[in-house]
Amino acid sequence: MANVLQPGTGPINGDAYLPSTPDTVSWGLLPTAADRPVLTVDPGSTVCFDTVSHEGLLADQGGDPAAFFGAAGIAPGLLLADARDIGAALTHRPDRTGPHIVTGPVAVRGARPGDVLEVQVLGLLRRAPYGVISNRHGRGALAGEFPIPPHGWPDGQPVPTVSLVARVDDEGRGLLPTGDGRAVRFPLAPFLGIMGVATAGDRPHDSVPPGPHGGNLDIRMLTEGARLYLPVQADGALFYTGDPHFAQGDGEVSLTAFEAPLRATLRLTLHRDPAVRRLAAELALPYAETADAHLLLGLDPDLDTAVRQATRNAVTFLRARHGLPPAVALAYLSAACDVRISQVVDRVKGAHFVLPKADLADLGPGPAADGEAS
Structure with missing residues (x-):
């Protein structure tokens, strides 16, 4: 369909294209120096990434994106094939890893520790006309207050996750139903929540906390035209990306923002001076x-x-x-x-x-x- 960018379809710009498949992603863990790249490029190359949101695939949402989004009125033809494939092929361990689907890593030839990898955001295309905003038990700025327990919910028991499906309206704005026939509309500003380089050593890091490696920075200003500078920690830099957003407010107080899949074209430039x-x-x-x-x-x-x-x-x-x-x-x-x-x-x-x-x-x-x- 015209408003869905399935893998390998529609505009693909860049010197290389990296889809998100069970072989090119990790679920909840960030690459380390010990990981093998799924793609190797020269410095200055542009890479087109198809990124996939984890929202709608997680166990607390039923682990079945077709059922989850279908219940929200999303037609089967609007589901992304790569999201279905990843959900079916990979096992997510929420007790051991973060939630994010991370695409990569991409090696940049000649990159060495101490160099700086510049990531220029050349283009961000929405891959679907919908996404998810979630609030989970014990998480978010108001942990302990939200999610609000259902009437009669037993004290001390984890409160069910609240996941609201938001859409993109015909004018390209976000549309969040209020549940009573109205909707809140807001501007979109797509960006990638995760952009980073591999950490030194071989100890896996979960995808949630950001750090010197970058990772889950969640900086809403990193939209088209922005440049992120990442200190290289491992040979080849081993760049990765994920956690695509259509919009986010500073703070991301619910826990997630408007999480939704993007096709991202990035230029990877190496600085060694x-x-x-x-x-x-x-x-x-x-x-x-x-x-x-x-x-x-x-x-x-x-x-x-x-x-x-x-x-x-x-x-x-x-x-x-x-x-x-x-x-x-x-x-x-x-x-x-x-x-x-x-x-x-x-x-x-x-x-x-x-x-x-x-x-x-x-x-x-x-x-x-x-x-x-x-």
Whole structure:
């Protein structure tokens, strides 16, 4: 059907195409240095990924996407074949892994630890006209208050997951039924919640908490045109992606946002020059930019600590890129920049400082930038 991008159909842009199949994904675990790539590309290559959302496939939703979405009125012809295949072929262990379906890893030739992998988001196409927003027992910003127990529910028993199926309306907006014949409509801004590189060693990491490897960053500003910079930890970088969203509010307070499948075209560029490697080492976390702003991240189980880390990294960035004295950088951040909450639901919470590029355009690299590219 015209509004469904099944695997291998419709516009596929890029030097390589990577569908999500049982052989090219992992369910709930992130790649490590010990994993074999499912695709290898040269630096600067563009890769088209078909990503699949985990929502609708999970055990607490019945483990049968046809039944789950059918109950919400989604016609069988609107189901994605790759979602059905993954759900049928792979066994998910929610007690041991995260929920996300992760596509990859993709090796970038020549990437070595200490390099920086730039991921440029060239295109994001909706693969289906629907998705899911869920709230689960013990999760989300209001854990213990939501989900609301059904009338007569036994005390102390896990409350059933609430999964609401949202749609895309004819004007390209999100449509969330209220249950009484009305609907909330909101703008869409697709992005990939998970983009990351393999961790060093061979110890598996579940897909929920983000970290220096990137992973489940859930930064809603990483839409088309954005660039994410990931410090490489393993040979080949071993890039992966997943957790596609049609929209998300800062915080993602329910636990998930408008989770829905995307076809993503990404350019993978390798940076090896000393200035970029030095900046990445100082920040010790990914960083990003949009057309209008630089994004400096903070990640920690404690949100206050995450905000402090984002603030330190913003000060470090302003010194390294533009030669601002730290006291001046901190004053500028306080006077003119926003610190935003990425998410508060992934065990490791996220914050990011937003530095408007227009404010910095006249500064140049500055005397302390030591040749850093802008």
